Amino acid sequence: MLPNEREIEEYWEVGYWVAPPLFDADEIDKAREAVLAVHSGREPEGGYPFMPPLNADKPRAVKTLMYAWYFNDVIRKMVTDPRITAIAASLMGVDRVRLWQDQVIVKPGLADGEPDPENNVGFHQDYSYWQDSSTTNMITANIVLQDTTEANGAMRVLMGSHRFGLLEAASHFFDPDLDRVRADYATERGSGAGERALEVLGGQVTFHHSLLVHGSGPNRSPEPRLTLAPAYFPDGARIRLDDHPESPHRVLMHAPVPGSEITGKYFPLVYDGSRAGQSD
Ligand SMILES: O=C(O)CCC(=O)C(=O)O
Numbered sequence: 001m002l003p004n005e006r007e008i009e010e011y012w013e014v015g016y017w018v019a020p021p022l023f024d025a026d027e028i029d030k031a032r033e034a035v036l037a038v039h040s041g042r043e044p045e046g047g048y049p050f051m052p053p054l055n056a057d058k059p060r061a062v063k064t065l066m067y068a069w070y071f072n073d074v075i076r077k078m079v080t081d082p083r084i085t086a087i088a089a090s091l092m093g094v095d096r097v098r099l100w101q102d103q104v105i106v107k108p109g110l111a112d113g114e115p116d117p118e119n120n121v122g123f124h125q126d127y128s129y130w131q132d133s134s135t136t137n138m139i140t141a142n143i144v145l146q147d148t149t150e151a152n153g154a155m156r157v158l159m160g161s162h163r164f165g166l167l168e169a170a171s172h173f174f175d176p177d178l179d180r181v182r183a184d185y186a187t188e189r190g191s192g193a194g195e196r197a198l199e200v201l202g203g204q205v206t207f208h209h210s211l212l213v214h215g216s217g218p219n220r221s222p223e224p225r226l227t228l229a230p231a232y233f234p235d236g237a238r239i240r241l242d243d244h245p246e247s248p249h250r251v252l253m254h255a256p257v258p259g260s261e262i263t264g265k266y267f268p269l270v271y272d273g274s275r276a277g278q279s280d
Contacts, residue, residue: 125213129171131244152220167188235269
């Protein structure tokens, strides 16, 4: 199920690609269970090794947790699955791929009609949080764990916005005002990119470039919207010391030397085209 040449060209044109369903109902059920377990605080025993989920104390706000792959087997298996990592390699145009991070996202359902802007994911560019990597040729996969439409808060993308380059203020994941941020980006770049909600079936996976502007509106359904969002980068990318010493990647790089390759157990090789997609 790799993208063909035309689809790869399209990815570079619009900044995202939507894969057909890659995971079956059983795999999705197991992943949903894992997502809810890691957000519940029941695991891992002894507490979160790196950082706790954000917004855990706000029942109606979007919640995210990073590095669950490190302690949860189901999540690790999914984010290192060659069905995904081979596609990431094809779209990035490289042979060898490493895992950059994961993000486990829970968007609670607001079916009772009470709005809560913090249920939104603000429009942002992932690379704005990732500037300690030397390359913007990085990619996020959104593994969608239920059928998802605008009604339950499908991810929205500003098509082609990865070609804007890094925007000045693009770290807006937790800024709920979608209209203002969208307008700011349009002002900065002088043109409005077309916007699209990625409506997909459970088990489908969407891929987006690290500079693509994306976010999402509220989940108005009764059920939580769950997503597993691993991100990948080409093997050989180097450490770039920016001015965010507290970024989780920087912390996990340990005594980072600028210009040296990003490697080590927190950035595992998850696809090697020359070895037919085994992980290490
Ligand atoms: O879940 C969403 O709506 C956005 C996810 C996201 O920002 C990402 O995967 O990079």
